[in-house]
Amino acid sequence: MGDFEVDAVRKQFPALSEGAAHFDGPGGSQTPQVVADAVARTMVSALANRGQLTVAERRADGIVVGARQAMADLLGTSPGGIVLGRSMTQLTYDFARTLAKSWGPGDEVVVTRLDHDANVRPWVQAADAVGATVRWLGFDPATSELDDITPLLSSHTRLVAVTGASNLIGTRPDVPAIASLVHDAGALVYVDGVHLTAHTPVDAAYADFYACSPYKFFGPHCGVLSAAPALLEELHPDKLLPATDAVPERFEFGTLPYEQLAGTTAAVDFIAGLGGTGENRRERLLSSLALLENYEDELRVELESRLAAIDGITLYGRAKRRTATLLFSVAGWESTAVSAELAKSGVNAPAGSFYALEASRHLGLGDSGAVRVGLAPYTNQSDVDRLVEAVERLGS
Structure with missing residues (x-):
């Protein structure tokens, strides 16, 4: 082996x-034990809202910054575009509602029959709410391969939601190739990377949005979304008035779960230590x-x-x-x-x-x-x- x-x-x-x-x-x-230790250690340490005044504030801030960097290393993206949330499902619903603010009748969204419902229903419901059209991409039950997306793309396409790997049968569509076609049509790509991230090296830079769940790869129960910071700057979710408008924090509601984020960083470090070599964490992860x-x-x-x-x-x-x-x-x-x-x-x-x-x-x-x-x-x-x-x- x-x-x-x-x-x-x-x-x-x-x-x-x-x-x-x-x-x-x-x-x-x-x-793994190291993840449990990181969670427990954080929960019995002094914590406060993020800041730089006290030890507790600095510890909380360092945990959040560390988790963003760890996930960026795992996904090959920018820590400034890492959004932290309760679950992939929650993050996808949030982004579907936000993106749908600019959709209307005549616009089209593509979802697949290969996907987990968390990358289907939020888009179907968001499209229905604003009168946009949902188009379905099938797959061949005999070969388990996703159908050709080209016939579904047009100048009306606003977003394509597609899985990086099927959580049911494991199929890994050629998502970078799909993303290229979608971008040529002027649309965005939202990738469900929940099942893929646990099993293979990932370079999520091809996706406009890439969502995953650390508890699938040895971490705590939370969700992570990666996007280019410049793209996130263009999006304006509903949020509380005093909450920061800075990216990526504008997409994170309430106080973050510091213990889960510490566990997420520990999980990424654990993966990096599974026998790989390299001069930095990203290389060791790959x-x-x-x-x-x-x-x-x-x-x-x-x-x-x-x-x-x-x-x-x-x-x-x-x-x-x-x-x-x-x-x-x-x-x-x-x-x-x-x-x-x-x-x-x-x-x-x-x-x-x-x-x-x-x-x-x-x-x-x-x-x-x-x-x-x-x-x-x-x-x-x-x-x-x-x-x-x-x-x-x-x-x-």
Whole structure:
């Protein structure tokens, strides 16, 4: 499995001592000790509103500045364009409402049937509220590849919302190429990077907006959006009168969760330390994530092959580029029952549509979806063996 040292990585996750094989990472990863320590340390330290007068003020300010820089390093963007929020969903709703202020009848917004609903419904609802038109981009259920977006683009297009990677079947569309086409049409691109960011090196500079969730990559439950500071300067969200109008703070409502931001920085540093090399954190992040991507993909290929060899198994997801995420069903079994049986063997692999409602319906799985298996840096050969053996027992 290359130079990725999974045994050393696993030792840093206290939750693994409970004994389960965790394939539930796409819904939220387990947490390394260093992240928990950063959160706890912050919560028992003196804190205040951000400022430079007292130690508590300076500590709070340093945590926020540090989190912006850490996320900018992870995404390859500017810390001055990092907006911090409660979740990706919350941030997307906020930006959809703000952007829609300049839309009206005749304007068009494109969403895809591959996306998590957090990158669909906010845009559909914002467009409906101002009389703009929503256009839908589909995908091929057989190949899992996103359709050609070109026929949907025109001078009326204002924004395209597209996923960096499907949280349901792992498909990774060529978003930089899509962004180029969208920009040629004079529109903006909003990328849901929640599932992508945990599995591969990211350079989000191609996106006008790139949103992700640290709890998917070992951090606390919060959300992050990256955009060019100059673009953010052009946008004016509803906000409290005394709240600052400076970018990126004008998009952040209320006091920020300092402990979660400290944990986010610790999570980024943890990723940078997964075996990568380089002279700065950005280089170490790219190197570590390249190692991780290779490790996860090798495990995914083996797991997929072994599951496909079991009678009654149907696998969904055939894209050429995808994350280490599998979706499957078992003939004669409800998917929720499959997950329940796997749990009896200490294998955590949940079932559902996982908010990728349009994708699940488009695959013919309705609203109930199927069983999802997500690999993570702490997944090892033993976990894979346990999963396969547990699935094999379903037919015995």
